[in-house]
Amino acid sequence: MSKVLVIGAGGVSSVCVHKMAFNPGIFSEIHLASRTKAKCDAIAESVKARCGVDVATYAIDAEDVPALTALIEQIGPKLVVNLALPYQDLTIMEACLNAGVDYLDTANYEPKDVAKFEYKWQWDLHDRFKERGLMALLGSGFDPGVTSVFAMWLKKHKLKTIRQLDILDCNGGDHGQAFATNFNPEINIREVTANARHWENGQFVETPPLSKKVAFDFDAVGPKNMYMMYHEELESLARFIPELERGRFWMTFGDAYINHLTVLKNVGMIGIEPIEYQGQQIVPLQFLAAVLPKPETLGATTKGKTNIGDIATGEALDGAGEKTFYIYQICDHEDAYAETGNQAISYTTGVPAMIGAAMMLTGAWAGEGVFNMEQMDPDPFMDMLNKHGLPWQVKELPAPVDF
Numbered sequence: 001m002s003k004v005l006v007i008g009a010g011g012v013s014s015v016c017v018h019k020m021a022f023n024p025g026i027f028s029e030i031h032l033a034s035r036t037k038a039k040c041d042a043i044a045e046s047v048k049a050r051c052g053v054d055v056a057t058y059a060i061d062a063e064d065v066p067a068l069t070a071l072i073e074q075i076g077p078k079l080v081v082n083l084a085l086p087y088q089d090l091t092i093m094e095a096c097l098n099a100g101v102d103y104l105d106t107a108n109y110e111p112k113d114v115a116k117f118e119y120k121w122q123w124d125l126h127d128r129f130k131e132r133g134l135m136a137l138l139g140s141g142f143d144p145g146v147t148s149v150f151a152m153w154l155k156k157h158k159l160k161t162i163r164q165l166d167i168l169d170c171n172g173g174d175h176g177q178a179f180a181t182n183f184n185p186e187i188n189i190r191e192v193t194a195n196a197r198h199w200e201n202g203q204f205v206e207t208p209p210l211s212k213k214v215a216f217d218f219d220a221v222g223p224k225n226m227y228m229m230y231h232e233e234l235e236s237l238a239r240f241i242p243e244l245e246r247g248r249f250w251m252t253f254g255d256a257y258i259n260h261l262t263v264l265k266n267v268g269m270i271g272i273e274p275i276e277y278q279g280q281q282i283v284p285l286q287f288l289a290a291v292l293p294k295p296e297t298l299g300a301t302t303k304g305k306t307n308i309g310d311i312a313t314g315e316a317l318d319g320a321g322e323k324t325f326y327i328y329q330i331c332d333h334e335d336a337y338a339e340t341g342n343q344a345i346s347y348t349t350g351v352p353a354m355i356g357a358a359m360m361l362t363g364a365w366a367g368e369g370v371f372n373m374e375q376m377d378p379d380p381f382m383d384m385l386n387k388h389g390l391p392w393q394v395k396e397l398p399a400p401v402d403f
């Protein structure tokens with residue numbers, strides 16, 4: 001029985017808050033704060049209608065540390081769940097340190113002025129969280145999040161070592177729009193247009209954006225083109241699976257998405273440097289985000305499934321030499337929408353955020369300092385995935401990946 005404060009009121013937050021409300025035995029009191037209070041109120045209304053649970057709502061600028069500290073102290077939660085944007089991670093962590101409250105997020109810190117994200121800034125806060133006797137859990141979404149827990153589950157139950165790891169993120173959903181992103185367009189486009197990086201023999205190797213493409217036949221979705229990209233869990237996986245020789249991340253994109261993105265890039269619409277327009281400073285990517293369909297409006301029309309998982313090769317625990325396993329989760333956009341009013345991309349992130357919060361509030365996962373998902377026991381988290389809408393499956397493959 002614990003009080004929780006969720007910050008941010010987008011699609012991920014909406015799913016997470018609904019899922020918390022479905023589990024009142026763990027989340028006895030839910031508070032929701034974001035920049036625009038009306039968005040918190042809309043989520044609270046839906047939660048009341050679907051689950052009969054009250055959610056208290058507040059307006060807050062999460063970059064204003066004194067105001068956020070005061071709000072946390074006023075509410076007195078056991079945990080702050082950060083589902084705002086990666087830009088706010090450090091200020092929310094700072095406010096948690098001030099107020100003496102545990103912290104959880106789903107994406108690592110990214111400065112607004114450089115298209116770069118890494119764990120360094122948040123890992124640097126480890127000693128301060130430890131000294132305060134507090135826990136911060138980083139990256140409790142799907143990827144990062146579940147993909148790291150999948151790898152550690154394989155390492156606990158199937159493989160003594162992981163030599164090679166490929167994370168495959170497939171969204172087979174169709175929203176019926178010419179071009180739209182499934183989550184925050186600014187974050188999504190910054191991620192996709194960054195150089196690809198993968199882990200190989202003790203270091204990251206950089207390649208041009210979207211330059212390596214492979215066709216893969218996904219269970220329940222069918223064949224799709226996937227592109228090698230950099231994704232933040234590669235940094236923590238390389239750290240916590242020290243024997244890893246090669247780690248890569250792949251995401252599927254349709255040809256229409258790639259064509260639109262190429263044109264937008266060529267005409268300068270994805271720039272993050274401010275430009276002068278009619279006497280006003282505007283950031284092209286932020287302007288683009290303002291004119292694109294809002295991700296939270298896509299749920300009603302999106303059909304199809306997501307399939308996200310890990311393929312890992314290493315020395316088998318049963319002593320039978322080298323083996324390869326594929327562990328993955330399939331989520332249906334329409335089912336996700338029926339349950340919480342959000343599509344599967346928000347659903348597959350919001351559910352693991354709720355489960356990570358449950359792990360911390362029930363004490364199943366505990367510690368003092370800043371932690372990644374790889375450092376925790378995968379079993380209780382994997383059990384909750386099965387029970388709360390994200391069932392997973394694992395199968396042995398005849399050979400390591402050949403791409």
Ligand code: NDP
Pocket residue numbers: 007008009010011012013033034035036039060061062063083084085086088106107139140141142143144145183184187295296345346348349
């Ligand atoms: P949205 O853009 O839909 O929602 C973000 C919310 O944060 C909005 O309600 C926004 O408020 C609020 N916000 C922004 N700035 C501030 C601020 N300064 N103070 C208070 N609130 C603020 O994003 P999503 O719901 O799609 O994503 C949420 C998070 O989840 C992101 O960090 C994203 O990177 C992460 N994510 C992680 C994934 C994973 O698998 N690990 C996958 C997908 C997303 P307003 O409405 O006023 O703008």
